[in-house]
Structures are given as structure tokens and as C-alpha cells.
Amino acid sequence: MPNVFGTPHKGTGHATQGGDPADSPGASRFGNHEQVVFCQDEASGLRAIIAIYSTALGPSLGGTRFFPYASEDEALTDVLNLSRGMAYKTALAGLDLGGGKAVIIGDPAVDKNEAMLRAYGRFIQSLNGRYYTACDVGTFSEDMDVIARESDYVTGRTVAHGGAGDSSILTAFGVFQGMRAAAETVWGRPTLRGRRVGVEGVGKVGHRLVEHLIQDGADVVICDVNEAAVERVRAAHPEVEVVADTDAIVRTDLDVYAPCALGGSLNDETVPALKAKVVCGAANNQLAHAGVEKSLADRDVLYAPDYVVNSGGVIQVADEIGGFNFDRAKARATGIYETTRKIFALADDEGVPPAVAADRLAERRMTEIGRLRTILL
Numbered sequence: 346m347p348n349v350f351g352t353p354h355k356g357t358g359h360a361t362q363g364g365d366p367a368d369s370p371g372a373s374r375f376g377n378h379e380q381v382v383f384c385q386d387e388a389s390g391l392r393a394i395i396a397i398y399s400t401a402l403g404p405s406l407g408g409t410r411f412f413p414y415a416s417e418d419e420a421l422t423d424v425l426n427l428s429r430g431m432a433y434k435t436a437l438a439g440l441d442l443g444g445g446k447a448v449i450i451g452d453p454a455v456d457k458n459e460a461m462l463r464a465y466g467r468f469i470q471s472l473n474g475r476y477y478t479a480c481d482v483g484t485f486s487e488d489m490d491v492i493a494r495e496s497d498y499v500t501g502r503t504v505a506h507g508g509a510g511d512s513s514i515l516t517a518f519g520v521f522q523g524m525r526a527a528a529e530t531v532w533g534r535p536t537l538r539g540r541r542v543g544v545e546g547v548g549k550v551g552h553r554l555v556e557h558l559i560q561d562g563a564d565v566v567i568c569d570v571n572e573a574a575v576e577r578v579r580a581a582h583p584e585v586e587v588v589a590d591t592d593a594i595v596r597t598d599l600d601v602y603a604p605c606a607l608g609g610s611l612n613d614e615t616v617p618a619l620k621a622k623v624v625c626g627a628a629n630n631q632l633a634h635a636g637v638e639k640s641l642a643d644r645d646v647l648y649a650p651d652y653v654v655n656s657g658g659v660i661q662v663a664d665e666i667g668g669f670n671f672d673r674a675k676a677r678a679t680g681i682y683e684t685t686r687k688i689f690a691l692a693d694d695e696g697v698p699p700a701v702a703a704d705r706l707a708e709r710r711m712t713e714i715g716r717l718r719t720i721l722l
């Protein structure tokens with residue numbers, strides 16, 4: 346892959362996960378993506394890539410990741426994978442939105458500046474509504490406020506600027522709804538009462554998930570590499586058990602394991618050690634590689650697909666597009682319970698792991714609803 350921007354790169358490495366059709370030998374570098382846009386503004390240091398996977402269901406939506414990619418190639422691989430994932434997520438969230446994503450190449454702590462964000466905003470505006478952006482790793486609501494000074498297609502802004510604010514509220518709520526559906530499938534009742542749930546990572550989403558679980562009557566076990574995050578939970582709920590790390594939590598006698606830290610929690614080491622009967626958490630890309638979903642099914646562990654149960658956040662920022670209404674967004678996030686049940690039922694009917702069933706359902710919706718655009722208006 347030539348250096349499209351024609352500029353040198355520096356920075357740290359970054360591992361990406363997930364399969365993309367673009368990865369298969371002989372396939373087009375851009376897989377099935379509709380549009381990939383390289384944006385550069387030398388004076389401000391902006392180098393960004395916007396990838397639109399699909400607009401079959403509507404304008405594409407997905408956050409902007411600001412990251413010190415080691416190379417352009419790495420940035421491109423990441424944005425292609427992420428935008429594809431967003432198309433599946435928005436499809437199953439029942440939104441009239443497609444999937445896209447963007448990356449800005451650089452270290453957000455050093456390179457981010459007003460001119461760069463505004464230049465980026467002008468590139469988004471030039472797509473005329475084919476792509477809506479939001480926050481992701483390295484970008485915050487305050488950055489969205491700046492980008493929005495140049496573009497009408499920005500969500501995830503601060504409440505003071507008419508935005509929806511912290512998306513972790515509905516993300517945690519949605520994960521809890523997915524977990525209720527899993528509990529019903531495995532134990533017959535849509536509640537976590539009396540169940541032992543291990544939450545790995547009690548940051549913005551994880552600590553809110555703990556609140557839902559305790560309210561529902563679950564026993565909660567947590568771990569986090571950040572002592573302050575653990576203390577915040579313990580201060581509010583001294584009854585919560587704390588274990589050392591991921592290694593310990595997967596080996597704990599749990600009913601449910603909820604990965605809410607980083608991706609790749611489900612891998613060749615953790616899956617054979619898992620005691621839990623259900624996996625349902627907020628983290629993106631929980632399956633370390635293709636085939637892990639089958640290992641889970643073979644061990645009779647019910648896996649609630651990550652991008653389905655963690656879609657409360659995208660539901661929240663999507664609602665902002667028409668003027669944010671929390672109750673309306675929460676009602677839609679409640680639907681994650683039904684969608685997760687539907688996926689488990691389809692997995693059962695078609696004899697495939699839930700991750701495969703979720704992909705099929707998403708593709709079905711993109712095809713069936715996307716087809717309606719062929720009716721001339």
C-alpha cells in the first residue's frame with residue numbers, strides 16, 4: 346500500500362482485530378466498502394481516513410478514532426474493520442442508519458488542535474450527510490463541539506451544545522437488557538437475581554452495569570487494573586467482591602462473565618478456563634479471533650454478541666441527530682432485550698453460534714430494508 350498522504354509516520358503500534366473481506370487474498374483492499382476518503386490539511390497536521398461501509402439503511406454513523414497509528418496501512422485496516430462493524434451494529438439496533446467510521450492519524454495528547462478538528466469537520470461536511478461522526482478512542486464530546494462548528498453531521502456533543510452527553514449510560518442499560526435475555530434463555534427467567542456476575546473493567550460502562558445488577562439482586566464480582574475504579578464501586582457497594590485480574594475473574598465460580606474493559610477477552614486461554622454459563626458485556630471485539638464463537642458454543646457457554654448488547658451508546662448518539670430525547674432513546678435501548686432473544690432463537694433454529702446468527706440477522710435487515718430504496722419516490 347503506497348503512502349497516500351505522502352508524509353512520514355511516527356507513533357506506536359496498534360493491534361486490530363476482526364475479519365474483513367478486504368483481508369482475504371485477492372480481494373479488493375476496500376472489501377465491500379462503499380466509499381473511503383483520505384483527508385489531509387498539512388498546515389494543521391490533519392491526516393484522516395473516513396470509511397463508509399454501507400448506507401443501505403441511511404446515512405452512515407460511527408465515531409472518530411484519534412490514534413498514533415504506526416503506519417497509514419494500519420490506520421486503513423482499522424477504519425475498514427471498524428466501519429464494517431458499525432454497519433452491523435446500527436442494523437441490529439433498528440436504526441435508519443448505515444455504518445461508517447473515521448480515524449485521525451496522530452497522538453491526541455500532542456497533535457490535537459482546533460484548526461485540525463475544524464479542518465476535519467469541513468471534510469465531513471463535504472460528504473453532504475453520507476457520514477455522521479461521534480466520539481471514539483481519543484476523541485471526546487468537547488472535540489465534537491469543535492468539529493460541529495464546521496459540520497452539520499456531528500453527534501455525541503456536550504449537553505451544553507445540544508448533545509446527548511455520556512453514552513455509557515444507555516450502553517450499560519443495554520448490556521443489562523441483553524443479559525436479562527441470556528438469563529431467560531439459560532435459566533428460564535429474565536432476571537439476574539441470585540446469579541453471580543463477574544464484571545471485568547468497572548470504568549464508565551462497567552460501574553453503571555454493576556448498579557443495574559445490584560438493583561436486580563445479583564451478587565457481583567469485579568476486577569480492574571485501576572485501583573480508583575475499584576474503590577469507587579466498593580465505596581458505593583461494600584458487598585461487591587474484588588478479584589485480582591482477568592485471569593482470576595474467568596476462573597471464579599460465576600454464572601455470567603461480563604467483559605467491560607478491552608477487546609480480545611475471549612481467547613484460547615480464557616475460554617477453556619471459563620466457569621460462567623453466559624458471556625455478556627460491553628467491550629467491543631470480545632472474540633480474539635474467528636472460531637472463538639464456536640469454542641464457546643462447544644463448551645455450552647451462551648455468548649451474547651458484543652455489538653448487539655453494547656449498542657445502547659450508538660442508540661443514544663443516533664437519537665441526537667433529530668434532537669435528543671432521553672426517554673425515547675432509552676425505550677429503543679430496551680429493545681436490546683428482544684433483539685438478543687431473537688438472535689438466540691435464530692442461533693438455535695439454524696444450528697449456529699449466536700455471533701453468526703447476529704451477523705445473518707444484520708445482513709438480512711440491510712438487504713430487506715435497503716431494497717426499499719429501489720421503489721422510486
Ligand SMILES: NC(=O)c1ccc[n+]([C@@H]2O[C@H](COP(=O)([O-])OP(=O)(O)OC[C@H]3O[C@@H](n4cnc5c(N)ncnc54)[C@H](O)[C@@H]3O)[C@@H](O)[C@H]2O)c1
Nearest residue numbers: 512513516546548549550569570571605606627628629658
Ligand atoms: N462508553 C460507551 O458508550 C461504549 C459503547 C460501546 C462499547 N463500549 C466498550 O466498552 C468497553 C468499556 O468502555 P468504557 O467507556 O467503560 O471505558 P473506560 O475506559 O471508562 O473503562 C474501561 C475500564 O477497564 C479497565 N481495564 C483496562 N484494562 C483492564 C484489564 N486488563 N483488566 C481489568 N480492567 C481493565 C480500565 O481501568 C477502566 O476502568 C470498551 O471496550 C468500549 O469500547 C463502550
